Amino acid sequence: MNYSMIRYILFRLFRIMGFLLMLPFFVAIIHKEYDSAESFFLLIVIxxxxxxxxxxxxxxxxVIYAKEGFAITALAWIFMSMLGAVPFVMTGTIPNYIDALFETISGFTTTGGSILTSVDGIEYSVQFWRTFTHWIGGMGVLVFLIAVIPMVDGYSMHLMRAESPGPVVGKIVPKVKDTAKILYQIYIAITLLEIICLIITGMPIYDAVTITFSTVGTGGFSVNNAGIGGYSIASQVVITVFMALCGVNFTVYYFLINRKPKEAFAVDEVKYYFATMFIAACLISINVYKAGIITDGMLSFHHSLFAVTSVMTTTGFGTLDFDKWPMFSKMILCLLSLVGACAGSTGGGFKFSRAIIVIRNARNELNYLVHPKSVKRVYMDGHTVEGTTVKSVSAYLGLYVVTFMVSCVLVALDNFDFQTTVTSVAATINNIGPGLGMVGPMGNYSEFSVLSKLVLMFDMLAGRLELLPILIFMNPKTWEK
Known part of the structure; x- marks a missing residue:
């Protein structure tokens, strides 16, 4: 274990956090929130x-090998969250540090579940930092670190693989540093484009910026109690489009930018992603319309598509309280939340690519039982999926199920109703935010015990880092020399 390299990267991360905290500091100065500005300034200096x-x-x-990469990633996200919670405590927005840590981890992991019962009246600078954590965590702070800090390219790939979501992470250009730069350039371009589109729809500039942070990072924090439902239909349409776009593997955009449409449209995951989104929205729209909850057909499809996109991309925004929708609609949304978005996107969940691999591998196993001499391979995007990838996806599924069950048992100690208990775990481990019951779109996590909050914080980190970095970090053998 290269402890000196772990120390070096973590301290470089502190420097980056110091520069990132300058943005809410300037917001505090602009809005004359001098007490908050003083708190941010002190933290920046430290x-x-x-x-x-x-x-x-x-x-x-x-030298960084796989185990160092996983350990650095887990430690980076833990320290980043612990540091990011301090502004909430120093400004008095969330006096309890555990609650502040929950809010921060929810922000960085782009979960969007909150312990705040009201967000109206919170200072502009604090709200800015709260939503900015989504933007920072969306692409990943270590990807940013790789993009701006000179590192040994062959070894920095271990950091990128440990932090980036999906079963397979590769370089879209020969150098990892250049790959990280390209990803962030695309990320920033999408961010600026959405801000402009939201301003055109009449949304105030501050709201446009903060809501964009939450949308592009697929997080879900809003800056007022009315949420997205308080904005115009045009603004909601823009948010729907950008939620969907940010749930796509960013490599697809690289192909499109470089005029490689065949490679972009050959991605199986993206096809299934958009097809599922459209079919689910149609089914829910019909169900909600027939139930008389929304009597206008177009509005029914609009709100259904928004809810489906929000849940699939694990953003967690809401225009209406879907917890009051028919059970059929809620069941579809719950299933979609488990699958999540595409690999290589800012969205969470199990990922469409993994689901495709699991289903196709299961189909092959069934065919093998009928025809033992046949040789079947798992294909994606016209290429054979390596056996090691199929094995790792199966292992991930097993770890995912075990983590989910253990978390449900521990959270059940709070003695809340079944749907609250189960969906709170599902919403955090899949980085969605809202679930059903007490944690529905109009609810929050404030009533959970300290133990449950700690469990859910672990689930949020484990879900964002896709289990392995956190579990490897907790393994004593990882730290043996």
Whole structure:
């Protein structure tokens, strides 16, 4: 284990956090929130000083193998969350540190579940930081680190693989650093485009920026109690479009930018993603319309598509309280939340690529039982999926199920109703935010015990990092020399 390299990268992360905290500091100055500005400034100074002093000496060995990559990723997200919670406590927005940590982890992991019973009246700078955590966590802070800091390219891939969502992470260009830069350029371009589109629809500039952070990061924090339902239909349409776009593998956009439409449209995952989204929206729209909940057909489809897109991309926004919809609609939404978005996107969940691999592998196993001499392979995008990838997806599914069950048992100690208990775990481990019951679109996590909050925080981190970094970090053998 290269401890000196772990130390070096973590202190470099502190420096980056110091610079990121400057944005809410400037927002506080603009809106004359001087007490909050003082808190942000103090934190900026501390993080920069600690980060600079801790990373002055570069390690002799810059070698990072897989276990260092997983350990650094887990530690980075834990320290980042612990540090990011401090502004909430210092400004008095969330005095309890555990609650502040829950809110911050929910932000960075783009879960969007909140312990706040009301967000109206929170200072502009704090709201900005709260939604900005979604944007930071959406693409991943270590991907940003790779993009801006010189590192040994062959070893930095271990960091990118540990942080990026999906069963397979590869380089879209020869160098990992250049790959990270391209991903962030696309990410920033989509962010700016949505801000402009929302301003055109009449949304105030501050709201457009903060809501975009939540949308592009597929997080779900809103800046007022009315949520997205308080904005115009035009704004809701724009948000729907960008939620859907940010649930797509960003590699597809690279292909489109470089005029490679065949490669872009050959991705099986994206085809199934949009087809499922449209079919589910139609089914729910019909169900909600026939139930008399929404009497206008077009509005029924609009709100259904918004809910489906929000749940599939694990954003967690809501225009209406879908917890009051018929059971058929709620069941579809629950199933979609488990699958999630595409690999390589900012969305969470099990991922469509994994679901496709699991289904096709199961089909092959059934065919093998009927025809033992036949040789079947799992294909995606016209290529054979390697056996190691199929094996890792199966292992991930097993770990996912075990983590889900253990979490449900622990959260059940709070003695809440079944749907609240189960969907709270599902909503956090899949980084969705809202579930059903007490944690529905209009609910929150404030009533959960400290133990349950700790379990759900673990689930949020495990879900965002896709289990392995957190579980490997917790394994004592990882830290053996």
């Amino acid at each position: 993080t920069l000083v600690v980060g600079i002093l801790g990373s002055v000496k570069k390690p002799k060995s810059t």
